[in-house]
Amino acid sequence: MKAAVFIEPGTVEVHEMDMPTLQKPTDALIRVVRASVCGSDLWWFRGIAQRTSNSTVGHEAIGIVEEVGSEVSSVKPGDFVIAPFTHGCGHCAACRAGFDGNCLNQEPGGNGGYQGEYLRFAHADWALVKIPGQPSDYSDDMLDSFVTLADVMATGYHAAVSAEVSAGSTVAVMGDGAVGLSGVISAKLRGATRIIAMSRHEDRQKLAREFGATDVVAERGDEAVKKVMELTEGAGVDAVLECVGTEQSVDTAVQLGRPGAIVGRVCVPQKPEMNTNNLFWRNIGLRGGVASVTTYDRQVLLEAVLDGTIQPGKVFTKHFDLDHIQDAYDAMDQRTAIKSLIEISK
Numbered sequence: 001m002k003a004a005v006f007i008e009p010g011t012v013e014v015h016e017m018d019m020p021t022l023q024k025p026t027d028a029l030i031r032v033v034r035a036s037v038c039g040s041d042l043w044w045f046r047g048i049a050q051r052t053s054n055s056t057v058g059h060e061a062i063g064i065v066e067e068v069g070s071e072v073s074s075v076k077p078g079d080f081v082i083a084p085f086t087h088g089c090g091h092c093a094a095c096r097a098g099f100d101g102n103c104l105n106q107e108p109g110g111n112g113g114y115q116g117e118y119l120r121f122a123h124a125d126w127a128l129v130k131i132p133g134q135p136s137d138y139s140d141d142m143l144d145s146f147v148t149l150a151d152v153m154a155t156g157y158h159a160a161v162s163a164e165v166s167a168g169s170t171v172a173v174m175g176d177g178a179v180g181l182s183g184v185i186s187a188k189l190r191g192a193t194r195i196i197a198m199s200r201h202e203d204r205q206k207l208a209r210e211f212g213a214t215d216v217v218a219e220r221g222d223e224a225v226k227k228v229m230e231l232t233e234g235a236g237v238d239a240v241l242e243c244v245g246t247e248q249s250v251d252t253a254v255q256l257g258r259p260g261a262i263v264g265r266v267c268v269p270q271k272p273e274m275n276t277n278n279l280f281w282r283n284i285g286l287r288g289g290v291a292s293v294t295t296y297d298r299q300v301l302l303e304a305v306l307d308g309t310i311q312p313g314k315v316f317t318k319h320f321d322l323d324h325i326q327d328a329y330d331a332m333d334q335r336t337a338i339k340s341l342i343e344i345s346k
């Protein structure tokens with residue numbers, strides 16, 4: 001089978017690999033239909049994060065179940081599924097509390113290689129999310145939207161849940177990448193009435209408005225804070241979704257909230273330390289982390305895609321086949337695509 005592999009920073013190639021096999025009774029083998037490139041894949045692609053040469057890559061896909069282990073009963077061969085990047089077991093304390101992205105029984109090696117023709121999926125019984133019917137029952141746009149439910153849409157939703165966005169909230173969204181745009185969709189889905197997208201790129205501003213943003217602020221840093229204060233009559237917003245992860249962005253996010261606001265963050269912080277006194281003096285809350293993908297897909301997101309309430313697949317502004325995986329990465333690296341989709345099989 002063919003799969004994308006990391007060679008060295010800036011280079012991915014498609015190699016002929018051995019078929020993955022079931023390693024545990026809780027595994028499933030998935031034939032990948034569509035996969036995607038994540039903003040976090042750019043960390044190793046750019047050489048910022050270390051990665052072993054010749055390792056398979058990718059962690060976002062939809063596909064068809066080919067084979068299941070003896071302890072998997074919720075899905076069967078032939079089922080159409082979302083393969084989340086998280087692999088919640090469904091029964092540990094974290095999973096039961098709704099934090100399946102922090103499952104206490106995670107298995108090393110059971111969550112990579114989604115950008116390939118086949119993939120071994122750990123904790124398949126609970127973590128996979130079944131989509132009704134078959135891929136041929138859906139439009140291309142719909143299939144793209146399903147792919148976002150493997151990570152990016154659920155991650156944006158986690159920012160909104162963490163920040164406690166609710167009906168009537170005023171929300172600021174930091175970041176106009178695919179996660180930030182998914183944050184805008186999520187804020188709207190949770191009933192926010194005012195959504196301020198912080199974006200300086202015209203194409204992304206346009207998509208943010210389409211997804212529900214009511215205002216756009218192109219400024220950054222102190223200027224951005226000033227602008228948001230003007231828009232909220234000096235009060236600040238009820239909730240901030242921090243979808244960038246840089247020190248400056250987190251710092252700005254904290255200043256945008258009204259007293260008592262919560263900043264929900266979902267991007268790996270660039271710097272481990274921060275000035276927590278900035279939180280104290282205005283009662284600002286800061287929470288967030290790895291998204292609970294399976295939980296959100298089951299509770300809200302799959303249904304919202306199926307009934308047409310949300311169309312997160314629009315973040316895929318370029319499509320590629322597996323043989324053009326290098327172009328898919330280059331497009332995101334050079335920001336000529338918001339997010340790259342890889343069509344692998346029908």
Ligand SMILES: [Zn+2]
Pocket residue numbers: 038039040059060085151152
């Ligand atoms: Zn991802």
Ligand SMILES: [Zn+2]
Pocket residue numbers: 088089090091092093094095096100102103104105
């Ligand atoms: Zn678990």
